[in-house]
Amino acid sequence: MEANTFAAELIINDSDLKNLKRYxxxxxxxxxxxxxxxxxxxxxxx
Numbered sequence: 001m002e003a004n005t006f007a008a009e010l011i012i013n014d015s016d017l018k019n020l021k022r023y024x025x026x027x028x029x030x031x032x033x034x035x036x037x038x039x040x041x042x043x044x045x046x
Contacts, residue, residue: 008038017042 011034020028025043029036 004038008041012042014046
């Protein structure tokens with residue numbers, strides 16, 4: 001889990017994610033090219 005946490009913090013920009021909050025988690029993950037669980041983690045920790 002620590003590796004996923006590190007990856008999420010490194011790869012996913014908070015401001016980008018805030019702008020994409022209106023879209024589904026699946027869509028955002030696909031758009032950013034990351035796993036769904038990383039988007040879920042970041043959304044919980046914004």
